[in-house]
Amino acid sequence: MFITCLDMEGVLVPEIWIAFAEATGIPELKRTTRDEPDYGKLMDYRINILREHGYGLKEIQDVIEGMDPMPGAKEFLDELRSFSQVIILSDTYQEFTTPLMRKLGWPTIFCHSLDVDGDGMITGYKLRVPDNTKLTTVRGLQSIGFDTIAAGDSLNDLGMIQASKAGFLFKSTDAIKAAHPDIPAYEEYDELLAAIRGAMGL
Numbered sequence: 001m002f003i004t005c006l007d008m009e010g011v012l013v014p015e016i017w018i019a020f021a022e023a024t025g026i027p028e029l030k031r032t033t034r035d036e037p038d039y040g041k042l043m044d045y046r047i048n049i050l051r052e053h054g055y056g057l058k059e060i061q062d063v064i065e066g067m068d069p070m071p072g073a074k075e076f077l078d079e080l081r082s083f084s085q086v087i088i089l090s091d092t093y094q095e096f097t098t099p100l101m102r103k104l105g106w107p108t109i110f111c112h113s114l115d116v117d118g119d120g121m122i123t124g125y126k127l128r129v130p131d132n133t134k135l136t137t138v139r140g141l142q143s144i145g146f147d148t149i150a151a152g153d154s155l156n157d158l159g160m161i162q163a164s165k166a167g168f169l170f171k172s173t174d175a176i177k178a179a180h181p182d183i184p185a186y187e188e189y190d191e192l193l194a195a196i197r198g199a200m201g202l
Contacts, residue, residue, distance in 0.1 A: 002200050003141055004080060005134070005160055007152030008090035008109065010034070011170050012073040013100050016064060016092060017046065023063045026053060033154040034173050039091060039127075047122055056120035057095060065099050074104050076189035081107070083202065084149070087141075089134045091156055093125065110137060135159030149199050151192060158183075166199030168192060 009015045009032070021029035028049050036042040050056070080086055088109040090097075095114050101107065112133075115124035129136045138148045138160040148164040150157070153172040161167030161183060169177060169185040170192050177185045186192045 001146055002165075003085040003087060003146040003148055004196060005087050005089050005138055005141070005148055005150040005164070007134075007154065007157050007170075008088050008092060008097075008100075008111075010153035010172075011070075011151060012077065012088070012104060013069050014067060016060070016067070016096055019067055020060055020063045024053070024055065024059075033091060033156040034176065037155040039156060043125055047124070050122055057114065057116050057122055058120050060096065061099075064096055067100065069100065069103050072189045076193060077104055077107060079193060080196065084196065084200065085146075087137075089137055089150075089160065091133070135163055138163050149196055151196075166196070168195055 006012065015032050017032055018030050021027060026049060029046060031042065031045065033039065033042065036045075077086065086107060088107055090109060090111045092111050093114045094111060095116070097109055097111060101109060110128060110133075112128055113126045114122050115126065117123050127133060134152075134157060138150060141148055142163075148160070149166045150160040150164040151168040151170045152161060153170055153176075155176065158180065161169070167183060169180070169183050171187055172185055184195060186195060
């Protein structure tokens with residue numbers, strides 16, 4: 001029995017922090033998990049920058065409301081869900097996801113949550129599990145009888161990709177692809193669909 005695990009940002013939707021960086025003119029917030037493998041270090045960096053500029057949760061949510069999935073993402077997800085169980089495994093936050101999940105047809109997503117003070121400022125975050133949440137989730141699914149297939153674009157996706165029966169890079173960076181030539185890499189949704197079907201023997 002197969003289950004497909006997908007990253008969200010960079011695979012199905014644009015990078016939220018990059019969109020917010022562009023909306024606010026703060027280039028430092030363009031740094032993502034493609035650039036920084038230490039997630040805690042990255043989030044502490046982001047929270048400090050938000051505090052310096054006086055931006056809180058509402059300002060980020062306002063930007064997310066105006067975002068759309070990548071062209072073809074919903075159609076890809078609809079087709080994938082017609083022949084595979086699908087879980088989106090993301091290092092984003094529950095407080096960010098609702099507008100995007102609505103536009104994608106409400107797929108299942110496992111992600112984290114934010115600590116927000118009375119003024120709406122982000123003060124911290126709660127990880128769903130302490131370490132390498134995507135890999136931990138994939139191993140948990142495998143422990144209850146699933147064969148996992150995984151796809152993502154970033155450094156924090158490598159664990160789940162490498163631990164799965166089949167794993168793929170999708171719309172990743174040249175540096176990540178060059179560092180991991182053993183992982184098949186695709187740029188188009190129809191290519192990824194065909195690869196997932198092939199891994200399932202369909």
